[in-house]
Amino acid sequence: MSTLFFNNILAKxxxxxxxxxxxxxxxxxLYFKGLGNTLIMSFFAVLIGIVLGVLLAIILYTNKKTGRLxxxxxxxxxxxxxxxxxxVVLQLFLMYFIVLMSVKNGIVVGSITFGLNSAAYVxxxxxxxxxxxxxxxxxxxxxxxxxxxxxMIKIVLPQALRNMIPAxxxxxxxxxxxxxxxxxxxxxxxxxxxxxxxxxxxxxLFPLLFASLLYLVVVCLLTVVxxxxxxxxxxxDKKLVYKKRFGGKKKCATP
Amino acid sequence: xxxAIKKEPLIKTVDLCKSFGDTLVLDHISENIYEGxxxxxxxxxxxxxxxxxxxxxxxxxxxxxSVFFEGEELTRSSDLNExxxxxxxxxQHFNLFPHLTVRKNITLAAVDARLHANRKQKLKIPxxxxxAEENEKAMALLKRIGLESKADAYPATLSGGQKQRxxxxxxxxxxxKVMLFDEPTSALDPEMVGEVLALMKELADEGMxxxxxxxxxxxAKNVSTRVLFMNEGKITESGTPQExxxxxxxxxxxxxxxxxx
Numbered sequence: 410m411s412t413l414f415f416n417n418i419l420a421k422x423x424x425x426x427x428x429x430x431x432x433x434x435x436x437x438x439l440y441f442k443g444l445g446n447t448l449i450m451s452f453f454a455v456l457i458g459i460v461l462g463v464l465l466a467i468i469l470y471t472n473k474k475t476g477r478l479x480x481x482x483x484x485x486x487x488x489x490x491x492x493x494x495x496x497v498v499l500q501l502f503l504m505y506f507i508v509l510m511s512v513k514n515g516i517v518v519g520s521i522t523f524g525l526n527s528a529a530y531v532x533x534x535x536x537x538x539x540x541x542x543x544x545x546x547x548x549x550x551x552x553x554x555x556x557x558x559x560x561m562i563k564i565v566l567p568q569a570l571r572n573m574i575p576a577x578x579x580x581x582x583x584x585x586x587x588x589x590x591x592x593x594x595x596x597x598x599x600x601x602x603x604x605x606x607x608x609x610x611x612x613x614l615f616p617l618l619f620a621s622l623l624y625l626v627v628v629c630l631l632t633v634v635x636x637x638x639x640x641x642x643x644x645x646d647k648k649l650v651y652k653k654r655f656g657g658k659k660k661c662a663t664p
Numbered sequence: 665x666x667x668a669i670k671k672e673p674l675i676k677t678v679d680l681c682k683s684f685g686d687t688l689v690l691d692h693i694s695e696n697i698y699e700g701x702x703x704x705x706x707x708x709x710x711x712x713x714x715x716x717x718x719x720x721x722x723x724x725x726x727x728x729x730s731v732f733f734e735g736e737e738l739t740r741s742s743d744l745n746e747x748x749x750x751x752x753x754x755x756q757h758f759n760l761f762p763h764l765t766v767r768k769n770i771t772l773a774a775v776d777a778r779l780h781a782n783r784k785q786k787l788k789i790p791x792x793x794x795x796a797e798e799n800e801k802a803m804a805l806l807k808r809i810g811l812e813s814k815a816d817a818y819p820a821t822l823s824g825g826q827k828q829r830x831x832x833x834x835x836x837x838x839x840x841k842v843m844l845f846d847e848p849t850s851a852l853d854p855e856m857v858g859e860v861l862a863l864m865k866e867l868a869d870e871g872m873x874x875x876x877x878x879x880x881x882x883x884a885k886n887v888s889t890r891v892l893f894m895n896e897g898k899i900t901e902s903g904t905p906q907e908x909x910x911x912x913x914x915x916x917x918x919x920x921x922x923x924x925x
Contacts, residue, residue, distance in 0.1 A: 543757075543759070545755055545757055545759035546759060546761065548723055548755070548759065549753075549755065549759035549760075549761070549831075550761075550773070551723065551745075551748065552721060552723060552748060552751075552752075552753035552755075553748070553749070553753075553772075553773035553834070553835070553838060554745045554746065554747075554748040554749030554773060554777055554838065555745070555772075555773050555776060556745055559776065563772065564761055564772075567763050568761075568762065568763050571763070642763075644763060644818060645762045645763050645764070645765075645818030645819065645820055646762075646820065
């Protein structure tokens with residue numbers, strides 16, 4: 410049986426295999442439908458991840474520096490430990506079949522699950538970012554009579570974000586690809602599509618290559634956004650100033 | 665000083681103690697600082713000078729005792745931010761906000777303070793107008809120190825002396841009643857110390873109340889009205905610059921002066 414199956418594929422020309430992977434029954438649309446779902450889940454997951462993650466980080470940071478928010482920081486600690494300590498697939502099952510079983514829309518469940526998952530990772534990234542900002546910045550803000558939250562938002566957080574960008578995008582890139590486990594609970598995301606098509610054509614080659622290519626394109630676009638944000642946030646950065654002043658050329662100053 | 669004593673002190677500490685773990689850094693300090701005084705605090709490193717200064721606006725929370733500002737007990741105040749707006753502070757490492765332009769550094773807290781005050785008094789002055797007025801004030805302050813061309817520059821492009829002078833006018837933008845200086849020239853290259861001290865002297869001549877922790881003995885001699893000598897968490901001698909520098913009584917002060925002069 411299996412020899413017959415392999416013979417079948419190998420007997421086809423690449424053009425035929427391409428046709429059955431993309432053109433027959435307008436299958437190419439499936440990839441983009443899957444891509445759409447992946448992008449929607451990733452977008453909301455990133456959104457939830459960054460908002461909740463930064464919030465968790467601020468709680469943990471504040472507790473460490475001032476000793477306040479004891480209960481909240483204990484909860485945050487447990488949250489981060491549990492989320493980071495269990496596989497995301499099991500979290501997805503737990504959400505899809507138990508916690509959010511009344512929610513019929515898999516994309517919504519996926520967005521929430523991946524968002525809550527990402528928040529735990531983002532919180533550690535953001536905490537490191539906050540800690541990288543010189544303590545004198547908080548002191549200067551407070552000494553000028555700004556409240557703790559205001560100093561946090563206007564002075565410490567913008568500087569922390571700048572330092573966080575590379576690690577943050579590392580997390581988001583991993584997140585986009587991680588959403589491919591959504592297929593386990595029947596969400597037709599991009600990762601699920603090659604399997605769907607293969608079940609009709611018995612041919613994985615082009616579906617896998619094309620789906621991978623689409624992931625690659627998304628990740629590359631994210632990298633472009635990362636570079637853009639890094640540039641935008643680097644206003645006032647020492648190195649940039651140096652570059653501007655000396656035209657980016659390293660000149661040897663030896664006599 | 666006689667007429668000053670009748671007045672309520674601007675800043676008063678009562679049995680102020682601060683310990684870090686088991687180390688007692690401030691040991692029951694009770695001191696009064698009156699309006700118009702220029703107090704310079706000197707002493708060997710580790711004597712608690714900076715900690716004392718930082719306790720005055722509660723950047724350091726005292727372990728025991730209390731701090732009064734304008735008769736109000738800061739250590740119990742629920743309105744600490746309001747009091748801090750009237751106490752300017754200048755740090756050793758400037759602590760300018762590197763992500764903001766010089767102008768924004770100066771106006772950020774001032775604008776916030778005015779919007780807050782307007783809201784409290786239910787004044788309906790548009791935010792734009794407040795920002796415009798504060799920008800104008802910032803430019804006037806920058807002009808005063810000859811750095812108006814740097815308004816749109818970021819702090820990383822400035823020299824240490826320029827940064828510290830901008831940090832000083834950032835505090836001045838809040839119209840403070842007292843200025844606290846925490847070793848303002850210690851992180852500067854020697855050739856830039858002069859410009860910062862000159863600005864501080866100008867402020868002193870204008871009658872600003874100042875408390876300065878410094879190692880600049882010449883500044884202490886020439887500008888201060890009173891010198892406090894701290895040693896091992898206590899103010900062991902206090903007096904006019906003449907008394908402190910020409911006729912020191914305390915043994916540790918004599919040793920200290922013999923090392924620094």
